């Protein structure tokens with residue numbers, strides 16, 4: 001497949017070597033066009049656009065998200081951020097006899113914070129043996145009959161390690177606990193079927209591998225749970241009779257929309273929809289094999305140059321994030337930025353995240369610029 005037309009879809013490559021999708025996907029021409037469509041509709045119709053267009057656009061986005069993770073539309077709620085989506089779901093889970101929440105020490109902090117602020121919650125952090133990944137056996141050993149939730153990332157944001165979410169979900173289920181997956185670093189780049197994996201809850205968002213920009217995130221709640229769980233934070237979007245405007249009567253929406261709160265950022269809705277359409281028009285399977293080849297190429301170049309790669313060695317175990325140990329990673333980020341190369345850093349490492357639009361030539365430029373930072 002010739003990937004050049006896809007690269008041309010992203011103007012940033014005219015001036016930068018962009019290798020930072022794990023932080024923020026670059027802006028595609030068609031995503032910009034979608035935002036302009038939203039502005040045109042706002043301009044032409046004002047509030048009438050809600051009824052003519054925007055409510056349908058929300059539904060269209062729920063449908064798109066459902067397709068990309070193997071769910072149905074009724075299992076998807078929209079949220080302004082993953083943190084809000086997590087807060088809504090965490091508000092519904094507080095069984096008195098199950099105070100424990102099992103999660104790994106590699107989680108993105110916002111996952112852990114949900115339970116840090118719950119007075120009765122006991123957080124159990126599963127250790128990462130090497131700062132790269134957490135063995136599924138470690139999750140299995142940590143879950144017990146007092147566990148309410150087992151939370152894991154699908155792809156670790158600091159190393160790109162792929163987690164076997166089906167296995168973590170099984171471990172949770174075996175003890176009557178719920179599984180919760182933070183898939184922000186996976187959705188779009190890793191084929192996902194939440195039903196086949198047996199996942200109970202999944203959160204993800206639009207701005208990274210789905211190429212949609214800021215201001216929108218998604219919550220998947222398994223169908224039976226979505227009608228069972230009762231969030232203890234609420235807003236009018238979560239009311240089944242939203243447009244009756246009756247302040248006395250709140251009736252939980254009959255599906256995952258009960259976790260929604262208030263008015264959406266519609267520019268973000270349009271951008272996210274266009275980003276997902278772009279990803280789906282290539283196909284997540286194809287994206288995965290392309291990204292895998294790029295990651296192999298990048299990891300090999302880094303190792304050959306003497307760098308320590310803090311990502312799994314096995315190609316099938318790593319997604320599009322390659323972490324490189326550095327003494328001063330922030331300094332390296334700045335030095336690379338001076339040469340038009342965009343990457344970022346976390347803790348003790350540089351994160352380089354190639355996606356389908358990148359090329360081995362991007363890697364060559366990166367390696368050249370990293371020369372002064374060889375160990």
Ligand SMILES: Cc1ncc(COP(=O)(O)O)c(C=O)c1O
Nearest residue numbers: 081082083108110157182184185
């Ligand atoms: C794995 C993961 N989860 C969550 C987030 C952030 O979520 P939000 O800012 O939407 O709450 C990030 C952002 O970088 C992330 O990488």
